[in-house]
Amino acid sequence: MNNKQSAGDVVRAGISVRTAxxxxxxxxxxxxxxxxxxxxxxxxxxxxDGPEAGYFPFYIAVFICISSLGxxxxxxxxxxxxxxxxxxxxxQLKLVLSVLIPAVFFVFVIQMIGIYVASVAYIAxxxxxxxxxxxxxxxxxxxxxxxxxxMMFEVWFKVPLFKGLFNPLSIIGY
Amino acid sequence: MEEINALFHGFSVALTPFxxxxxxxxxxxxxxxxxxxGLGGANGIAILLPLTFxxxxxSAVIMLSCIYWGALFGGAxxxxxxxxxxxxxxxxxxxxxxxxxxxxxxxxxxxxAFTSSFIGAFFAVVMITFLAPLVAKFALQxxxxxxxxxxxxxxxxxxxxxxxxxxxxxxxxxxxxALAAVGIDTxxxxxxxxxxxxxxxxxxxxxxxxxxxxxxxxxLLSMEEGLSFQGRTAKINMRxxxxxxxxxxKFWLTSLRSCIIGCWMGITPGGATPASFxxxxxxxxxxxxxxxxxxxxxxxxxxxETAAHAAGTAxxxxxxxxxxxxxxxxxxLLGGLLIWGLQxxxxxxxxxxxxxxxxxxxxxxxxxxGLIIVLTCVPLFAAILRIPFSIVAxxxxxxxxxxxxxxxxxxxxxxxxxxxxxMGYAFKKxxxxxxxxxxxxxxxxxxxxxxxxxxxxxxxxxxxxxxxGLVGSIMALGLLMLFWPLIGKLKVxxxxx
Numbered sequence: 001m002n003n004k005q006s007a008g009d010v011v012r013a014g015i016s017v018r019t020a021x022x023x024x025x026x027x028x029x030x031x032x033x034x035x036x037x038x039x040x041x042x043x044x045x046x047x048x049d050g051p052e053a054g055y056f057p058f059y060i061a062v063f064i065c066i067s068s069l070g071x072x073x074x075x076x077x078x079x080x081x082x083x084x085x086x087x088x089x090x091x092q093l094k095l096v097l098s099v100l101i102p103a104v105f106f107v108f109v110i111q112m113i114g115i116y117v118a119s120v121a122y123i124a125x126x127x128x129x130x131x132x133x134x135x136x137x138x139x140x141x142x143x144x145x146x147x148x149x150x151m152m153f154e155v156w157f158k159v160p161l162f163k164g165l166f167n168p169l170s171i172i173g174y
Numbered sequence: 175m176e177e178i179n180a181l182f183h184g185f186s187v188a189l190t191p192f193x194x195x196x197x198x199x200x201x202x203x204x205x206x207x208x209x210x211x212g213l214g215g216a217n218g219i220a221i222l223l224p225l226t227f228x229x230x231x232x233s234a235v236i237m238l239s240c241i242y243w244g245a246l247f248g249g250a251x252x253x254x255x256x257x258x259x260x261x262x263x264x265x266x267x268x269x270x271x272x273x274x275x276x277x278x279x280x281x282x283x284x285x286x287a288f289t290s291s292f293i294g295a296f297f298a299v300v301m302i303t304f305l306a307p308l309v310a311k312f313a314l315q316x317x318x319x320x321x322x323x324x325x326x327x328x329x330x331x332x333x334x335x336x337x338x339x340x341x342x343x344x345x346x347x348x349x350x351x352a353l354a355a356v357g358i359d360t361x362x363x364x365x366x367x368x369x370x371x372x373x374x375x376x377x378x379x380x381x382x383x384x385x386x387x388x389x390x391x392x393x394l395l396s397m398e399e400g401l402s403f404q405g406r407t408a409k410i411n412m413r414x415x416x417x418x419x420x421x422x423x424k425f426w427l428t429s430l431r432s433c434i435i436g437c438w439m440g441i442t443p444g445g446a447t448p449a450s451f452x453x454x455x456x457x458x459x460x461x462x463x464x465x466x467x468x469x470x471x472x473x474x475x476x477x478x479e480t481a482a483h484a485a486g487t488a489x490x491x492x493x494x495x496x497x498x499x500x501x502x503x504x505x506x507l508l509g510g511l512l513i514w515g516l517q518x519x520x521x522x523x524x525x526x527x528x529x530x531x532x533x534x535x536x537x538x539x540x541x542x543x544g545l546i547i548v549l550t551c552v553p554l555f556a557a558i559l560r561i562p563f564s565i566v567a568x569x570x571x572x573x574x575x576x577x578x579x580x581x582x583x584x585x586x587x588x589x590x591x592x593x594x595x596x597m598g599y600a601f602k603k604x605x606x607x608x609x610x611x612x613x614x615x616x617x618x619x620x621x622x623x624x625x626x627x628x629x630x631x632x633x634x635x636x637x638x639x640x641x642x643g644l645v646g647s648i649m650a651l652g653l654l655m656l657f658w659p660l661i662g663k664l665k666v667x668x669x670x671x
Contacts, residue, residue, distance in 0.1 A: 024606075032348075042364055050629060050630045051626050051634075056351075056625065056626070057355045060352050060355065063348040064345060067342070067344040067345040071345065087603060099567060100596070107575065107592055115576060122571070122572065127565060131562055133564070149576060157225050158228070159225065161576060
């Protein structure tokens with residue numbers, strides 16, 4: 001696992017840790033700002049009947065902003081700014097995105113045709129695309145997983161799952 | 175000896191064929207969850223929680239807690255055979271576990287790990303049996319300021335004990351509090367932080383966060399590694415087990431020390447992960463073979479495994495007696511209590527005796543069942559890891575999506591799960607801690623209520639938190655924890671000056 005660090009003398013292309021630190025810190029800062037903004041709208045003071053609704057969130061927002069500024073400061077001016085550590089290499093990022101982007105599509109498809117059918121499609125697609133399995137094998141495994149979850153949730157435990165806007169399972173009465 | 179009687183009553187509750195069956199199912203599922211990448215104790219239980227809605231609460235908690243024991247055991251399998259820690263608390267187990275496996279002593283390493291885990295858990299369960307009722311009785315007198323002080327101590331220990339940069343711990347924790355504040359304010363009934371988006375009125379469910387942060391985040395992380403598993407094969411038979419057991423008693427001191435470290439870190443929510451590292455570090459310093467640690471010393475497995483299991487089990491003590499979980503997994507179990515219609519907190523010991531003592535008795539039984547199952551089924555579980563990642567990954571993502579949906583029957587939650595997944599990936603890589611985020615999200619509303627109620631009692635005077643010996647000393651302990659790293663630095667500075 002550590003062989004990546006030991007090969008650190010070779011500069012690898014990718015997003016640097018510093019950039020990632022700055023992006024996440026800015027994200028937190030914006031979030032803190034949003035929370036502060038809404039707390040002020042709700043009222044963050046102490047009134048006759050006690051603290052207003054925004055009292056607690058306001059101080060949370062203050063802490064978020066302080067700590068994100070601290071992280072930002074360390075990333076921009078800290079000791080480690082000269083080091084070029086890689087947060088994620090482009091090759092790795094490609095692999096990560098090859099999971100993430102289909103997953104986003106998967107959730108979108110769930111919204112349309114429900115969890116069961118979408119899962120068959122997703123598992124099959126993933127296996128064919130990244131695992132280089134044959135279509136038949138992949139679809140069969142996808143169906144097996146979906147049938148298993150269907151039996152477990154819908155039939156045995158009577159927990160209905162999402163069937164989507166266009167419910168394809170209505171044919172079999174679910 | 176009221177506790178002994180209560181415990182035997184608990185055994186009579188837990189020892190039904192149905193509950194025993196649930197124990198076995200729970201442990202097997204738990205080990206599976208511990209072995210598979212992307213599924214861990216916390217999110218595994220979160221996903222299975224909806225399946226227990228219709229079960230009686232005692233049976234439900236027995237099954238879920240057994241999943242937890244199973245996951246604790248399972249983490250060691252991947253660490254030793256594959257050098258991949260299945261769970262964060264088994265990272266320290268890889269240091270000596272994997273070298274032992276490379277030397278062909280995988281069976282011995284696994285037996286050592288499982289036995290140590292068992293001893294750690296057993297020690298912690300005994301402690302829970304006798305300490306939890308006392309703590310609960312004591313806590314019955316707690317008012318809002320006392321409860322707030324316990325919350326305060328909980329969160330300060332994260333900052334003081336955490337290995338991550340303090341700014342990042344605070345940021346992660348406050349983010350959790352902010353997410354908890356989204357939705358209807360419990361005191362005034364106003365809508366907070368929803369920015370006109372009415373679906374946010376329900377707020378963020380921490381189970382979604384757990385599934386996303388730990389599940390999806392972990393899958394994304396594992397994907398980076400490219401996943402060429404290079405596993406060692408393990409042979410465990412009765413002869414290896416007995417021979418290893420013969421060698422283990424000489425590590426009794428390490429074992430005892432690790433138990434105590436684990437229990438302490440579990441109750442004050444340092445958690446299993448720091449406990450395992452701390453215990454490993456101390457064992458290395460104290461052991462006569464300390465210099466050889468890292469080359470495959472059984473003692474280097476005993477220390478972290480014992481401590482991790484003791485901590486993981488001890489984390490249930492504050493959950494049971496105070497209603498304040500000590501780890502994300504304990505938080506998920508606490509969420510279960512609410513779903514089954516039980517009110518967590520000190521009254522649980524008074525009002526739900528069957529439930530509490532059934533659970534405690536099941537901890538004894540569950541760990542015995544767990545030890546037997548892992549010792550006999552290791553090759554089976556190791557085989558699971560040989561399933562290619564291109565099959566495991568989509569199936570786990572599907573399971574996570576189903577889990578996220580069933581929490582509130584809300585489609586939107588699946589989207590949030592993905593979002594939390596990306597966040598978990600980035601946070602983990604930049605060493606933002608996830609545990610304080612999750613606990614703040616769980617406890618945020620309660621902590622805020624306790625704070626505001628105290629403020630109402632005192633009419634805005636902060637001195638209420640130091641108004642009597644009890645609340646004052648808990649707050650002082652919290653402050654001590656908060657500034658612990660600074661105190662350590664100061665000491666070093668004074669020494670050098």
